Every structure is written in C-alpha cells, then in structure tokens.
Amino acid sequence: MEKFNFRTQVLIRHLQQTTATATAAAISRSPCLSYAPPETSEPPSPFDVSSMRKLMDGHNLVDRDWVFNLMIQSKLFNPKMRGGKVFVVPDYNQSMEQQREITMKRIQYLLDHGVFDGWLTGRGFESEMRKLALLEVIEIFDHSLAIKIGVHFFLWGGAIQFFGTKRHHDKWLSATENYLIKGCFSMTELGHGSNVRGIETVTTYDSKSGEFVINTPCESAQKYWIGGAANHATHTVVFSQLNVDGKNEGVHAFITQIRDADGNICPNIRIADCGHKIGLNGVDNGRIWFDNVRIPRENLLNSVADVSPDGKYLSAIKDPDQRFGAFMAPLTSGRVTIAASAVYSAKISLAIAIRYSLTRRAFSITPDSAEVLLLDYPSHQHRLLPLLAKTYAMSFAANHLKLLYVKRTPQLIKTLHVVSSSFKAILTWHNMRTLQECREACGGQGLKTENRIGQLKGEFDVQSTFEGDNNVLMQQVSKALLGEYLAAKKRNKPFKDLGLDHMNKSCPTIPLQLTASTVRSVQFQNDILCLRERDLLNHFAAQVSKYQAQGESKESAVIASYRLAEDLGRAFSDRAIFQTFVEAENNVTDVPLKNILSVLRSMYVLVTLDEDAAFLRYGYLTVENAETVRKEVANLCSEMRPHALALVTSFGIPDAFLSPIAFDWIAANSWSPEQD
C-alpha cells in the first residue's frame, strides 16, 4: 500500500510538473508585463535585516522558526502552490464545522510535536517568553488556532494557575498541558460583558452536602461567546456570584465539567452554538446554561477566598474591590497576547501590501514612459509608510508590555493593568486601520481571501472587543491617571507611577518656530508628548472637579468628561509607546540600525502630531508649526521609501505566511488547466 501511494505521488508530481510548466512556457514567450521581484530592483539595505528582525521579534527566534517549520511541513496546514511558491494559509472556504475540526487537528499536531511542552508546567522567565513567542507564530498562521489555544492555556489554564491552589494545580495543569482535558472560560454572559461584576450566574453553598450549586437564573445570565464550549471543551471555569448563607460575596470562579470524555454534554448543563461569525470560525464559541449543577466544594478556585466545609466564607482580602481585582489578573495575560498579536497581523498586511506596491505599476506620467510603481507615488507612500513606522513603534511597545507582564511584581500590578489596557486598545485599533488601508492599497487583489489581508479584517476585528472593550479600557486608563493625579495632589507628593514623573518637572515649552531638525529630535518629541499628557490630565482633573462642585458624583463627572478622557487616554498611550521606542533605540549600538530607527521614530511621532487634532485644539502646536510637522512627514516618507522592502523583510514573516501577491503575482495567476 505504501509503495502504491509512493508511486502515485511520483506520477502525480510528474504530471503536475508537465502540465504546469507547459502552459507557463507557452505564455511566457510573449509577456506583456513581467514581474521583477523587489529584491532585484530595490537598493541593498544599509542595515542588517537579520539584526533588525532580532530587535523586532525580541526573543526566541530559533523557537519561532521551529514552529514555522512544523507548520510548513504538514499537510494539515493546507500548503498551496502559487506561482512556484508554497503558501500555508487556512482554507477559509471551509464550513464553520470543518474549520473547527481542522483547528482541533492542528492543535493535536502541535501537541504531538512538543510545541506546548512547559506551557503550564514550566516555570520562570524563559518558559514564559517561549510560550508567548510560539503563540505569536501560531497566530501568524491563523487567529482561530491561536485563540483556541489561548483560551485553553491562558484563560482556563491561567485561571487554574492564578486562582487555584496546589490541589487544583496538581490535578489540572499537567492534564491541561497534554490536552487530556479541554478547558474553556465562562465569564461573559448575554447581559454582561465588560462589566464582569454585574454577572447574574449564582452559586450557592449547600453545607449539608458540601457542594456548590451553580445556576443560571435567567436568560440574560446564559454564558455567551465561550470559546471551545460549542464542540470541544470538557471543562470550564465558571465565573459566578457566590452566595454563602444568603450573603453575596461577589464574583468567584469554579471548575465544572461540561462534557464527558466521549464528548457527551453532562447532566444539568445545556449548551448551544453561537453560530457563524464574521471571523474566527475555527473557534467553537458556545452558550452555556447551568441548571443547578452540583460541584464539590474543592472546585472553588480558592487562592483568593474559600468556603469552609461548614459554610464559612474565608478571605485574606477583606476589601471586595481588591478581591475582584485579584480575579481579573488572568485577563491581563489575554490583553498582553492580544496586543502582541495585533502587531503581527499589521506586519503581515504591511509586508504584503508593500511588497505588492514595489512590483505593481499603474499609470504613466508621460504617454510613452513606463508605468509608475505604486510605492513611487508620494500619495501611496503616505498611505503605507506612516503605518509602517507606527507598527515598528508598537512592536517595541508590545515587547515592552510582554516584559512588564512576565517580570510583574505586586507593586507593578497597577502599572501592568493600565499599560496593558492602553496598549491592547491602541495596538488593536492600529491593526484594524492598517488592515483596511493595506486592503485598499492592494486594490482588487486585496479582496481575494488567498491574499490574506481582507480575511484578516474579519479574523482580527474581535480584538477591539474581547478581553475588555477598547473604549472601556481607555476610560480605565484615564480614570487611573486621574487617580494618580488626585493622590499626588492630596498627599502633596511627586508623581512616580505610570510614567507620570515628567509631571514633577517644569512644564516643557515648545519653540515658537519649529525647524525640521528640531522636530526630529528626541527632546522635542518627548516634550510635546509629555506636554499634551500633562495638560490634558490637568484639564480632565479640573473638569471633573468642576462638575463635582456643581453637585455631580465623581462617577457622573468622569462620564460627563468623556471627550477629555478620550484625548487623555490617547496622550498617555502615545507617550508611553514613544518611550518604549526610545528605550529600544538606546539599546542599539549598530550605526545603520540606529539611523533607520531614528527615521522611524520621527515618523511615528510626527504622524501622530499630524493626525491628532488635539495638538491644534489645545494649542500645543501653532498652525505654522503644524505645517512644519506635516512637511516633515512627507520628507520622512521619501526617506523611508528606499528602505521599505528591508523594513518589511525585517518583520521575519516567512514567505509562505504572506500571500501570492507579495511575490510573482503574474505567475500565480497564469492560466493552468487545473484551477483550484
């Protein structure tokens, strides 16, 4: 049988080679347009692309390449030949059911090859960083695959790790790492998403039997969007109000089995499908109802609070606000991975769109001249290159955030919460904007699923909503800044957290007449970003206190000041991202790398100044200075133009994970008798 298969393979290979090359040869004799790869037409890069990739990816490059290799070499990852190159990209034309099943098979393949080794049983910096790196690589292939894995390891596994104690760790971590069980994370309900404290699922303790009883009291309490629940998950961590002796102790987490080993739904559990979605159809999101499900007392994840066998509620953290905060910790890991993956999605789309723009021509300037390369149009440069610079900046921001998360200490929890909220929102919004621009920049080709960008819009849109709605997260950022402000003023102490120490210095002044060289200096860039943050924070605090003086509660005052809050959230984020860029740049000694990084940094800041009306609205820039900034953005576009190819190559995304239009799109679209 094996021999027979082998023979057929050889024959098929011969046949395919014969037919494909015959037609290709026949047509290539009379080419109208010919494809020249940008590598042969673009100037050589003055900086070392592999060093830049090291800086971008930051860590675990060999491990990343290993997982890329594993995916490329397996038929499960749907390799397709286009224009003489292999591309691996999921078949999004499969039905939702097929996508879910293939996603599960891909997980099994990665599991068999040891990709998840140490993801929950490993400890320490190295294994944390490795896990983050591998998840990013998986995400480059398919968002569904990464989310399905993320739910199992980061949400379910993370809940066990963070909320559980030794008995839970011993029982579940290794079993989870090996997929002996499949976990999901039941937090969101139909009626409550971002406002977790308002969830309506109720768990009561029955001291007679020593069990908890979980119940879904009404339709709005059904668990909703639970990834993994519709088809595969066997266990879930349920978030629920805990009722002990008639007293509500707030939100707690419990382990419940929802399916047996054969996949049958357990008694008193009802599960329905969330159905087809605009993306992420490889994830089986489901809805769960609990009909007085009884679980042993030990299934309460009791690191924060416990219930004694006789029904006494015990917690070391007396303040319910703090207790709730402790429960939210695993969501930070979600925000960290989301922020990082948003940057990789933007990188994929920019690499494709920029490579295409270096090979696709449109219109001639004079009737008999050659048509012009898309990226030689200043307008096209202005569409893509600022986004490229921002993606570099946000790549440094994501690396910074990952380190902040992995090296977190109790003192840094607040910073981590604020920075992860800010970066998650800003980076995912940036990704969606980049995807749309890149999609349009590829014209009609951007509409083909095989070219990835258009599909990524659907696949990644969810990022602005899950693990905290972006707008809600940004409000939390400005609220936290206000908190810092009020605390500092009240105690008359200097600012020290959240990067606000610049508020202790005297207010920076912006020169009345900005020059090109000034606007490119780190000093100016830092000054204007700090000035905006400082001024907006003062404004915001003043407005809130004004409303309070008029009799409003603090909460209503904050809600009413939403526009300042939005501007302030942006200001904090831009300043924080900028500082991660400067920090990364300062660690580089290689001169050619430093040179291009400084161009990218200037582009990042200046395009931010150009785009955000706040700088004019609040007078940080005069109209003349705004014009200087705008001119400099155009200059920076032309300076970046010769490096565009090397800058996207430095993203380190293997050719196979880009798309046919990033390479020989004529060969990829040439006539072949077997179209698939």
Place this chain on the structure above:
Amino acid sequence: MASTHEQTTDQVLVEEKSSARIFTMNRPKQLNALSAAMVSRLLDLFLACAGDSSVKLIILKGKGRAFCAGGDVAAVVHDINQGNWKRGADYFRKEFTMNYVMATYSKPQVSILNGIVMGGGGGASIHGRFRIATENSLFAMPETALGLFPDVGASYFLSRLPGFFGEYAGLTGTRLDGPEMLACGLATHFVRSEKLQLLEAALVKADSSVPAVISSIIDEFSEIPDLKRNSAYHRLNIINKCFSRRTVEEIISALEREADEKKDDFITSTIQSLKKASPTSLKISLRSIREGRLQGIGNCLAREFRMVCHVLRGEISKDFVEGCRAILLDKDKNPKWDPSRLESISDEMVDRYFSKMNEDDWEELQLPVGSNLLPYAVAKL
C-alpha cells in the same frame, strides 16, 4: 597562464550538439571534485549560454564513476593552513554564485547523476530543473562529518524534501541511492544507465527549451524503481517524529527513546552517524535548514556564505580543518571535535555563525541579476 587555461578547459568538456550543450566534468581521478577552475569554467559557460539564443538545453554530467564528489575542500583546507582563509572564501563565493545561476536558470538543465553525487555535486545539480538518477547514483551531503555544514544551497533544497527528511539527510549525511533520490524528490526521474546514451540523443534531437517537452522525453526512458527493503525512506514516520524536534539534543534523545523501545538497526546507525559528526556542525546545520525552509534560494545562499566564512576563519571552532584532516588527508577517521559535546555549544556560539563577518574587506554574497535569469527559483522539489 596558457597552461592553466588549457587545464581549465580540460576540466570541463564541452560538446555542442544542435541546440544542446553537454558539459562533462572531467576530473575522474578526483571523482570530479569541483576545483576552483571548474567552478569558474562552469559559471562562465552557464552565463554565456543563458544569453545565447542558439542554446536551448544544458546537459551536465561527470566523467567516470562519479557525477561530482563535491567541492575541492582539500584545496580550501590548504589555503586555511597557509593562513589564507579568504582565498577559500573566494572559492565558495564563486561556487554559490554558480548554484544561484543554476537555480534561477531560464533554460532547462538536465543533470545526469550516474554515480556519486556529494556535497558540491548536489549543489551543481539539484537546483537545476531535471535530475536523472540511475542505478549507479549515490547521493549524500556528508558535510557534518567534515566539520562543515550542508552548503551550496542545501538549506534550500533539503528543507523542501518531504516532512523532516531533509534534516535527516543533512544531519546524518546518509547515503541515498537512485530510487531513494526519486522517492524523496532529489531526482525528478530514474533512468537505467544503459539507456542514457539514447536519452541524450533524444534530448539533443528534441531541440527544445520547453520543460514539458523535455520532461516527456525523459519520461519515455524513465521508470519507477522499487525502493530497497531497508530504505530510510520507508522510515519517514519515525524520521518525522524525531527530526522535527526543536534541537539536535532533542532529536538525539527522541531517537534514543525509540531505540529503547525496540532494537532497530536504522535507528542505531542514525544515532551513530549523529554521534560521529561534529557537534558544532550539527547545530549550525539544523539551524541553517530550519532557516532555509523559510527563505528563498538567494537568501539561503547569502546566509550559507556568511556561515562558511565563519567556518573557514575558524574563530568559533576549527572543526572543518580537523574534519578534513581526519577524513580526507590523514584518513585516520578519528576527528577530535572541539567543542566535543553538544551541551558545550551555546546558542550565542551558534548565533555567531549567522552574523555578518566583522572584517574590513569582507563582503556579503552578491548574487547576479540578469535578464536571462529568472527572478526567483521555481520550486522544483
């Protein structure tokens, strides 16, 4: 100089038959090992024919019992021992350029692999469109046993073999026969050697550049041979399972776990080959193949050129000189590798092989672009 030139031309015989050009590597005593002169000559010939519209097809073969047994590493080691590693680097620069030209050649190259195909011999053939194996073919990339790594663009073509067979072939240096070459895709056809003359005549007569035409002519003479019973290719499952591991250490322990489960000569000899090879070579070879799978041919060769320069300069390890001494010169087959253990080779040491050389007059490999070359290598495996 005249005599050198004469010698050079002798080392590659050229026949013009209608629109075909037949190049025969002609150093049979050295098993057609590629001397610097041969590489230069072949490169010149390929470039000249690329621009010559009267040439439609190139046939490359070897005189005697070898197609080509590899690069002339003895000469390179001599250069290194003379303190002139840069001359060795020049040799590789030219050889890799030739590999690139072959990979992006717009006219079909038919390589007749009727004998030994090793190292540089693989580089001179596998990048071409058609590779004809025979019952006499013997293929290997044996560099890890020499303290080198599979170069000549092998990180490109080995990584494109099915599953993780490329890691297996590249790390162990295992020998493959004609049927195995066909099975894994290193060869595109298998033709019995007694039919080669007729095949050559038919190719010449075809007077065509169209790959499909050439392919169908070769098909007439080719067959699908049986794989030998104990062929490594039958063991693809176990190869995939073990050689897909992340590191060399993990590959070896995966193999050892298999060996513990049941006695298996294939696994035993695989482990033996790995233990005999230079530990540094194994580590950089694995990294090279893994990176090669993600890169185009041009990047593969440029990276391999960086690596080979580090190997020749010998700052990180001198295993290449030692390997050549033990295998090719003194022939005691007992190289003393330094570092001698995989565990003593840090990731940073491996990284250095992939970094730019910090030498004033050193240049990266610059690959030729020309209207007669394809802009990229068409996947051939």
